[in-house]
Amino acid sequence: MNTSPVRGLALLVVTALSLPGCSAFQASTQDVSPENMGHYRADYDASDMRKITSAIVDKMLGSSFMAQQSSPPVMSIAGVENRTREYVDTKNLTDRMRTMLLQSGRMQFVNTSRRKDLLDEQGYQAVNVTPEQMAAIGQQAGAKYMITGSLTQMTQKSARQVRRSSQRLNYYKLTVEITDLSSGLIVWTAEEEFARNESIPLIGW
Numbered sequence: 307m308n309t310s311p312v313r314g315l316a317l318l319v320v321t322a323l324s325l326p327g328c329s330a331f332q333a334s335t336q337d338v339s340p341e342n343m344g345h346y347r348a349d350y351d352a353s354d355m356r357k358i359t360s361a362i363v364d365k366m367l368g369s370s371f372m373a374q375q376s377s378p379p380v381m382s383i384a385g386v387e388n389r390t391r392e393y394v395d396t397k398n399l400t401d402r403m404r405t406m407l408l409q410s411g412r413m414q415f416v417n418t419s420r421r422k423d424l425l426d427e428q429g430y431q432a433v434n435v436t437p438e439q440m441a442a443i444g445q446q447a448g449a450k451y452m453i454t455g456s457l458t459q460m461t462q463k464s465a466r467q468v469r470r471s472s473q474r475l476n477y478y479k480l481t482v483e484i485t486d487l488s489s490g491l492i493v494w495t496a497e498e499e500f501a502r503n504e505s506i507p508l509i510g511w
Contacts, residue, residue: 378411381449416446
């Protein structure tokens, strides 16, 4: 049995691994601006999150609903329902929307996610803090409106064909609405959608 080709290949691999600077076998990192992130798959990613939240915020601030407000309305965010087939951190999505809306100076938000912490702190102050420095009890702002929404997904795949890569198309839609807490009526709603096609090779890593 002639083993010289095998030995030659093994020697080549060992030589490549021993070369100091061989980029094929070294890990590397590179800073990327969040504004210029690309897409590696058809799935929802951070770039999509930034794009759709910015679009929804722009629509909200430019709406007739906001034009009718004489002062910044007090809002709460109940969250966005994930109705996709993927894991999506929807809290990250609503946090970015809230940050952008607050920074616009045109909305106020009650901190619903920290209500227990607020009550605990008020209880501590009532017992341990002087009256001059104690936070007033029973004077927290109440939200007039609530922001809710949903993120949905639809996927299409091409049929298997010999000698052709398969195709996968993902469609996503973010729907956001504002509800008047007194009447229960939806006073504003908007949608933002996008779709992306992915070509999956027959052979690959």
